[in-house]
Amino acid sequence: MIEVRRQAPQGRPLADAPPSVLGDPVDFREKALRRKLIAGNWKMNGRRADGLALARDLAGRAAAEPPAAELLICPPATLLMGVAEVLAGSVIALGGQDCHGDLAGAHTGDIAAPMLRDAGCSYVILGHSERRIEHHESDALVCAKALAARRTGLAVILCIGETAEQRDAGRAHEVVARQLGGSLPQGLGAAELVVAYEPVWAIGTGRTPTPADVAEVHGHIRAELKRRVADPAAVRILYGGSVKPGNARELLAAGDVDGALVGGASLVAEDFWAIARAAG
Numbered sequence: 369m370i371e372v373r374r375q376a377p378q379g380r381p382l383a384d385a386p387p388s389v390l391g392d393p394v395d396f397r398e399k400a401l402r403r404k405l406i407a408g409n410w411k412m413n414g415r416r417a418d419g420l421a422l423a424r425d426l427a428g429r430a431a432a433e434p435p436a437a438e439l440l441i442c443p444p445a446t447l448l449m450g451v452a453e454v455l456a457g458s459v460i461a462l463g464g465q466d467c468h469g470d471l472a473g474a475h476t477g478d479i480a481a482p483m484l485r486d487a488g489c490s491y492v493i494l495g496h497s498e499r500r501i502e503h504h505e506s507d508a509l510v511c512a513k514a515l516a517a518r519r520t521g522l523a524v525i526l527c528i529g530e531t532a533e534q535r536d537a538g539r540a541h542e543v544v545a546r547q548l549g550g551s552l553p554q555g556l557g558a559a560e561l562v563v564a565y566e567p568v569w570a571i572g573t574g575r576t577p578t579p580a581d582v583a584e585v586h587g588h589i590r591a592e593l594k595r596r597v598a599d600p601a602a603v604r605i606l607y608g609g610s611v612k613p614g615n616a617r618e619l620l621a622a623g624d625v626d627g628a629l630v631g632g633a634s635l636v637a638e639d640f641w642a643i644a645r646a647a648g
């Protein structure tokens with residue numbers, strides 16, 4: 369029987385924790401119904417030879433030992449078509465790392481959602497903190513991009529997450545709620561939306577929140593989704609930020625965690641595969 373219970377943050381005994389702190393209980397039956405998604409964000413890494421070799425290696429592992437989790441890799445744009453060829457017939461899906469809010473036009477250097485579809489993508493990562501920070505992307509811009517993705521039939525992995533300063537100031541909940549509210553177009557549902565909670569201070573640093581901290585923020589995101597999408601229980605919420613083979617199992621087991629968005633470790637086939645296997 370699947371146990372349904374509240375997840376107490378930071379190991380606090382359940383009876384001592386006031387309901388306002390706990391938020392809604394994690395429904396482990398619903399969690400079991402959400403197939404885990406392990407997504408690799410290659411960021412600005414990879415040339416043709418090593419990128420295709422990595423994709424080939426992963427496709428070979430997936431064919432030999434089909435994973436329980438859904439697998440996705442998001443290479444840089446230059447590698448999309450080559451990787452798509454490598455992945456033909458594989459269970460591993462392909463995604464882009466960004467798209468423009470317009471479907472075509474005079475936008476030098478940008479890539480449009482229909483181009484990603486044309487290259488073989490089924491997903492696109494949007495609102496990654498590296499784009500929010502380095503390219504000054506606002507919630508409104510991310511929302512426009514998500515609409516373009518939706519019109520094109522791409523599922524969106526919407527990234528949200530607080531900085532260290534915001535967390536230290538006790539504003540993590542407020543920040544993720546604001547980002548979610550501002551960048552999520554109306555009417556998006558679980559079939560076309562995945563949320564990725566990526567605390568900025570955990571990305572590429574080797575530091576991670578505790579599984580209890582992750583569960584707590586994911587519970588808050590789930591509660592926010594209830595106000596914003598028709599099927600909130602079905603939307604997958606990924607954790608991202610220094611996910612490695614050594615910490616994947618405990619992070620993936622945390623309440624309301626439905627997968628991982630993996631950066632550095634997704635560039636090493638063995639590591640990405642170990643994380644995929646930790647998903648069950």
Ligand code: 13P
Binds near residue numbers: 409570572629631632
């Ligand atoms: P790292 O796994 O390298 O910390 O990156 C996480 C990330 O930003 C994934 O999108």
